[in-house]
Amino acid sequence: MSRLAQRLWRLPALAVWATWAIVVASFQVARDIVWPSAALKPGIVIVPVYLTTPTQLAVWVSLINLTPGTLTVEVADDLDEAWVHSLYAGDPKALKQELRDLQQRVARAFAEPLAVTAP
Numbered sequence: 001m002s003r004l005a006q007r008l009w010r011l012p013a014l015a016v017w018a019t020w021a022i023v024v025a026s027f028q029v030a031r032d033i034v035w036p037s038a039a040l041k042p043g044i045v046i047v048p049v050y051l052t053t054p055t056q057l058a059v060w061v062s063l064i065n066l067t068p069g070t071l072t073v074e075v076a077d078d079l080d081e082a083w084v085h086s087l088y089a090g091d092p093k094a095l096k097q098e099l100r101d102l103q104q105r106v107a108r109a110f111a112e113p114l115a116v117t118a119p
Contacts, residue, residue, distance in 0.1 A: 010108060010109040010110075010111060011109050011110075013109070014059075014105055014106065014108075014109035017105065018063050018066070021067060022066055022067055022068070025067045025068045025069055025070075026068045028068075028069070029068040029069045029087065032087070039088060039090070040087055040088070041087075041088065041089055041090035042085070042086070042087050042089060043085070043086065043089030043090075043092065044073060044083055044084065044085045044086075044089065045083075045084055045086070045089060045092050045095050045096050045099070046081055046082070046083055046084075047081060047082050047083075047084055047096050047099045047100070048080065048081050048100075049075070049076075049079055049080055049081055049082055049103070050100075050103055050107075051103055051106060051107060052107075053110070055110070056106050056107060056110055057075070057079060059106050059109075059110075060102060060103055060106045061075065061082070063102060063106070064084060064099070064102070069086060069087040069088060070084060070085065070086045070087075071084070071085045071086075072084055072085075073085050082099075084099060
């Protein structure tokens, strides 16, 4: 399958997945605001960035910012790490893994593998 054909299929698939993730996160944040729970543990994690193009990075950061409960605070000048705030940072390793998985989804949507596989 050509690279263009892959993008034509994978970008809409990413959009559908992201829309669903945003809906789920919206309900989770709303529920935890109305009925505060122990799940709310705000914090900031530093995540290595493995995306290879500015477009991929922009999409990744935008998806983080669109998802309720998360916000990209800063991306390093050399674009090798990002600081992400989350309302659910009680398990920093799990949060970092979710953000790495999101990077992989974005890279696949653009039909390009990640530059480095995260441990």
